[in-house]
């Protein structure tokens with residue numbers, strides 16, 4: 001294992017990977033720097049986000065949810081309206097265009113519940129690249145519809161039978177594939193996690209959310225919002241909406257982790273609240289782990305938040321106090337899921353529902369003239385069956 005220093009966020013981040021991957025990561029970093037300075041790359045990404053993804057996404061007032069909270073006015077940044085129904089496509093489109101530029105013909109990805117796998121398969125279909133997705137066998141069983149979606153989109157899905165047969169095992173397997181195939185293959189990580197330069201690349205590609213949102217606030221409200229709230233799994237939708245507001249010290253930034261069934265080990269997926277610094281999937285961040293450093297089990301009603309790690313930049317934002325992190329449990333998320341549906345006519349993703357519950361709390365703490373922006377990271381079509389099951393239980 002090497003402990004190089006590039007890509008640090010304070011003491012977090014870095015690149016804790018075997019030597020064989022260092023070359024691939026250095027090539028990726030150089031290509032990214034070159035591409036991000038080339039207006040032609042930015043133009044190709046922007047065109048695709050406009051014509052294929054449907055950006056800019058709407059900025060919607062939520063008057064009935066605001067009245068229910070009693071306090072600040074709540075506004076929704078509508079990533080649920082992006083193609084494939086969530087923010088994940090912003091990252092996969094950008095990385096597929098980058099991979100094409102690097103001359104790669106094959107894309108691999110890891111996926112948990114299947115959302116990142118579907119967004120990757122979608123981008124690969126659009127640009128004609130071969131796509132192989134690693135998914136834990138247990139996840140594939142639970143999310144068989146997403147496995148079928150990926151196959152419809154032309155991807156090959158590899159079910160991973162090792163370990164707990166979930167996301168972290170799929171990520172290990174994807175990294176192993178990449179070590180042996182880096183010449184023709186680009187690995188698309190799905191969140192602001194992993195070794196440098198992934199946390200930076202994914203944050204930059206997701207920052208389109210915050211850049212649009214900041215401009216929409218200035219246009220619609222005539223000023224910046226008082227607070228911005230987003231859910232945190234790996235942390236990409238949150239980093240994407242937060243990053244452009246980080247220099248605006250008066251804008252409160254609030255990240256929301258999954259509190260699951262409560263604070264006992266294995267009952268939640270909140271590494272910033274209950275974890276400790278450790279290395280997971282190639283970078284140093286807060287991790288849920290036992291005394292021996294073994295990654296702990298996690299639980300959340302929402303599959304997209306069910307990850308024992310979190311992006312290293314969030315660890316840094318926590319330690320510096322720039323972002324405040326809260327925890328919302330399964331029961332409050334489930335209630336918020338129903339409230340947004342009934343009060344605003346928008347069925348949100350269960351991940352998003354955690355941010356909704358925290359927004360209701362925070363809006364009530366703020367004065368009536370304040371404005372709170374809630375990042376509506378995804379739509380809830382994928383979750384309605386699970387919610388039906390939970391409500392009947």
Ligand SMILES: *Cc1c(COP(=O)(O)O)cnc(C)c1O
Pocket residue numbers: 086087088115190191192231232233234235236237238304305349351352377378379
């Ligand atoms: C995957 C997902 C998340 C969690 O991932 P982040 O990287 O933390 O954004 C949140 N919301 C939705 C709708 C998702 O699909």
